[in-house]
Amino acid sequence: MTALPSMEPDGAERRTALRTRTLKRAKILFNNHFSTIDCIVRNISDTGALLTLDESVHLPKAFDVRVGEEKDHRPAKLVYRRGMFAGIRFTDIDEEAGPSQPAASPGPAAAPSVEFAPSEIVRIQHRVLPAALRRNFAWF
Numbered sequence: 003m004t005a006l007p008s009m010e011p012d013g014a015e016r017r018t019a020l021r022t023r024t025l026k027r028a029k030i031l032f033n034n035h036f037s038t039i040d041c042i043v044r045n046i047s048d049t050g051a052l053l054t055l056d057e058s059v060h061l062p063k064a065f066d067v068r069v070g071e072e073k074d075h076r077p078a079k080l081v082y083r084r085g086m087f088a089g090i091r092f093t094d095i096d097e098e099a100g101p102s103q104p105a106a107s108p109g110p111a112a113a114p115s116v117e118f119a120p121s122e123i124v125r126i127q128h129r130v131l132p133a134a135l136r137r138n139f140a141w142f
Contacts, residue, residue, distance in 0.1 A: 021045040032065040050091040057086050
């Protein structure tokens with residue numbers, strides 16, 4: 003297994019913050035935290051991290067990351083993906099001021115409330131397909 007180069011071909015460093023090597027479990031949270039992907043954090047800094055995950059897993063462009071056993075999560079975006087490695091950048095940072103406090107998980111007051119009036123609810127009813135369409139399906 004080969005490590006990813008951390009420098010440009012001319013030897014220039016692209017990272018703005020020094021990364022610390024680590025080997026921690028993490029979870030990628032997306033789809034309003036209903037979907038998760040397990041991964042491993044290989045190195046981390048104030049501005050981003052390198053994740054290791056299965057090559058067959060599709061990552062969204064924006065998601066939240068929970069590292070280790072921490073309860074807080076940080077918003078991030080995918081910068082690059084090469085095989086089983088994914089480079090991410092945390093989006094809760096200000097370039098000049100440094101990282102901000104991690105976003106607190108939304109409480110019950112912050113949850114969106116959706117209310118439907120009884121007149122807006124429509125019951126789905128079974129309808130029979132026309133004979134012209136039923137001929138095209140073998141199971142009818």
